Amino acid sequence: MANQDLTDQDLKLINLAKATAKKYITERWEGDRISSVAACVRMKSGQVYCGPNIKHPHSSPSSLDAENTALAVAYANGEREAEVIIAYHYADEDHQGVVSPCGQCREFLRLFGDPQVIVEGEKGLEKRSLLELLPNSENF
Numbered sequence: 627m628a629n630q631d632l633t634d635q636d637l638k639l640i641n642l643a644k645a646t647a648k649k650y651i652t653e654r655w656e657g658d659r660i661s662s663v664a665a666c667v668r669m670k671s672g673q674v675y676c677g678p679n680i681k682h683p684h685s686s687p688s689s690l691d692a693e694n695t696a697l698a699v700a701y702a703n704g705e706r707e708a709e710v711i712i713a714y715h716y717a718d719e720d721h722q723g724v725v726s727p728c729g730q731c732r733e734f735l736r737l738f739g740d741p742q743v744i745v746e747g748e749k750g751l752e753k754r755s756l757l758e759l760l761p762n763s764e765n766f
């Protein structure tokens with residue numbers, strides 16, 4: 627993992643997202659597995675918030691992505707400016723890793739400023755600015 631631009635704090639955030647995803651993958655809601663991704667966001671305040679995706683087993687439009695869940699918890703705690711975010715998919719030890727936020731999550735994340743997003747780059751994990759991942763959103 628080439629991660630020269632990732633700080634120790636970033637690596638802790640990645641590990642926390644992985645641990646959170648692992649925690650929720652074992653949970654069932656009325657018999658259905660509803661979560662396999664977790665996101666953790668570090669706000670400019672330094673506070674960290676995590677959340678799992680909540681996948682409706684019969685209606686995907688009624689689902690929430692992990693980034694949205696983590697950001698909603700941050701918002702509910704009075705936070706408005708995100709510094710860095712990471713989403714992690716965990717199915718089992720052979721099927722896991724950092725995932726890039728979908729378009730809808732990128733737009734939602736834009737409400738919280740121009741944070742760095744940890745993504746899988748060509749040489750391993752790296753941080754990219756949200757504006758780089760969501761061009762033409764300077765005036766959002």
Ligand SMILES: [Zn+2]
Pocket residue numbers: 691692693727728729730731732
């Ligand atoms: Zn998403």
